[in-house]
Amino acid sequence: MANLIDGKAVSASVRAQVAQETRELIAKGVTPGLAVVIVGDDPASRTYVNNKKKACAETGIHSEEYALPATTSQEELMRLIDELNVKKEINGILVQSPLPTGLDEKAVVDAILPEKDVDAFHPSNVGRIMIGNFHYLPCTPAGIIELIHSQNIEIQGKNCVVIGRSNIVGKPMAMLLLHNNGTVTICHSKTKNLKEICQQADILVAAVGKPKFVTADMVKPGAVVIDVGMDRDENGKLCGDVDFAEVEKIAGYITPVPGGVGPMTIAMLLRNTLTAAKLQNGLME
Ligand code: NAP
Secondary structure, rough: OEEEEHHHHHHHHHHHHHHHHHHHHHHHHOOOOEEEEEEOHHHHHHHHHHHHHHHHHHHOOEEEEEOOOOOOOHHHHHHHHHHHHHHOOOEEEEOOOOOOOOOHHHHHHHHHHHOOOOOOOOOOHHHHHHHOOOOOOOOOHHHHHHHHHOOOOOOOOEEEEEEEEOOOOOOHHHHHHHHHEEEEEEEOOOOOHHHHHHOOOOOEOOOOOOOOOOHHHHHOOEEEEEOOOOOOOOOEEEEEOOOHHHOOOOOOOOOOOOOOHHHHHHHHHHHHHHEEEHHHOOOOO
């Protein structure tokens, strides 16, 4: 049976560290601040925003919510970003996606000052990640690296396979594994021989968005299997991209859903906000 990687526990320890550093920063007169912008009334987005605000409060990070109606125009949203870009109390700006149809998400991300882009989605931060000279890492892939390190698993020299090439998970994930000296293969919907490629993986990251997509016959015995998926099974129950019940019998390590990658994402957002506050106050280079 695989060792379970407990995302809740690792996330709690990252949050405790962030809380400690936040207290030290506040003692120096700097309170980290995060602005969370939500447009419209998507229930999943509302839950994510509430969780982010709660996590900020628990760590001592100041947070401000900007809840705008679904009828908000592009100009109004861009004006808000401009205001937040210059607002002193705000070190990080997060715009909850997806935005309602008709709003240009890319234009919004481009408008956020790179030093306040705690999601690390701005092209300037994406470029920095590519060349290995970054302050912020996108939260989900950064959380996954933290999970792997928490088990003292060596990435260097390992065959790493990432299924999925989205800008927020798959591509940056592959880049971070590469920075850690993994030998990385990225798979996507046009990949041929997916099963054979996955069977070679020492570390397999599934970011597909399809329930139980990774089956036991795709997994090398003893492999580290990281499940990013947040899907619904045939009964509407939350599950991942990995067929957990079967894969845990042969993997060396596995992350559960829920309780694996998910809790790490918010923890890394808090860390990025702390970093932003330090950078903007000359307390970090
Ligand atoms: P996405 O943008 O939809 O990307 C999915 C990727 O999977 C695409 O690159 C797609 O390939 C690839 N794919 C689809 N079908 C495939 C197939 N049959 N074989 C191989 N590759 C295939 O999704 P995402 O935003 O990266 O998210 C992926 C999953 O992670 C979702 O379940 C999402 O909810 C979850 N997620 C979780 C967290 C968290 O905090 N836990 C954060 C973000 C996302 P093409 O590029 O060729 O279309």
